[in-house]
Amino acid sequence: MTQPGRGLHGQAVEEIGRRIIRGDYPPGSVLYPEKLEAELGVSKTVVREALRVLASKGLIESRQKRGTTIRLRVHWNLLDSDLLRWQGSSAPTEGFLEDLAEVRAIVEPAGARLAATRRTESDLTAMRQALDAMAAAGADTEAMVDADLAFHRALLDAAHNELLSRMEVVIEAGLGIRDRIVHGAQHFSDSVPVHQDLLRAVEAGDPDAAVAAVESLLAQASQDLVAVQSQDEAGDDAVDSAPEETP
Numbered sequence: 001m002t003q004p005g006r007g008l009h010g011q012a013v014e015e016i017g018r019r020i021i022r023g024d025y026p027p028g029s030v031l032y033p034e035k036l037e038a039e040l041g042v043s044k045t046v047v048r049e050a051l052r053v054l055a056s057k058g059l060i061e062s063r064q065k066r067g068t069t070i071r072l073r074v075h076w077n078l079l080d081s082d083l084l085r086w087q088g089s090s091a092p093t094e095g096f097l098e099d100l101a102e103v104r105a106i107v108e109p110a111g112a113r114l115a116a117t118r119r120t121e122s123d124l125t126a127m128r129q130a131l132d133a134m135a136a137a138g139a140d141t142e143a144m145v146d147a148d149l150a151f152h153r154a155l156l157d158a159a160h161n162e163l164l165s166r167m168e169v170v171i172e173a174g175l176g177i178r179d180r181i182v183h184g185a186q187h188f189s190d191s192v193p194v195h196q197d198l199l200r201a202v203e204a205g206d207p208d209a210a211v212a213a214v215e216s217l218l219a220q221a222s223q224d225l226v227a228v229q230s231q232d233e234a235g236d237d238a239v240d241s242a243p244e245e246t247p
Helices: 004-022 033-040 044-056 081-089 092-116 121-137 141-157 162-166 170-182 192-204 208-242
Strands: 061-062 067-070
Touching: 004 033, 004 044, 004 081, 044 061, 044 141, 044 208, 067 192, 081 170, 092 162, 092 170, 092 192, 092 208, 121 141, 121 192, 141 170, 141 192, 162 170, 170 208, 192 208
Parallel strands: none
Antiparallel strands: 061 067
16 A cells, blocks of 8 residues: 555555556456455455546446456546656656656746746746755655745746646646656756856746756756666666576
8 A cells, every 4th residue: 555644445446546657457357346345455445436537537347248448548637736746756667757858848938938928926936946855855855855846836927827837737747757756766967057047038028048948957857867877778778687596
């Protein structure tokens, strides 16, 4: 079971949802509530409510005579915050990471352009505080991730577009996954300077400079991720090519 602070219902949603995302239950397969009750050690009511939540996310459907089945991925609510988090925490595929990077490349430059012309002093204060936290995080991965997420959340909020702010669920998923991979590997460029450039552009009310700073930031983020992935692949190749020990 996961997420112990969320209660039995929340834990059941988490566990079953992660299993579906991981592919433990392929599309079309049947979920048996009685089996889930025994595996998770929860009541019939808890499982029933968990399945109801997962159905609302498009992961499953229940029909008479067919029972509860896993739906095709095309029906999943991929922008749901839980689905994004589950996909990111379960060894995200290269395709998923690329999709998130493309969405960030579309949304964040536009958000930065608007932020440069609409930001308020409170927006700037939020960005400055997040940047200070990034600088103070050092090698603390979780502190760095939290500060980075706070900065980008403040940037989108500074655009003062309610719908654009709601895109934070996708931005934070992509950013959080990337940060944990890169910072967890302790292999990354110093991201504070490029964030400082972005803050200065927004402070100056320069939309073009803000867009350029975001694009530089995204390029650096991509390069760091590629470097870590190449490092991991090199390590795997080294293990595969190592001579077997003779008994």
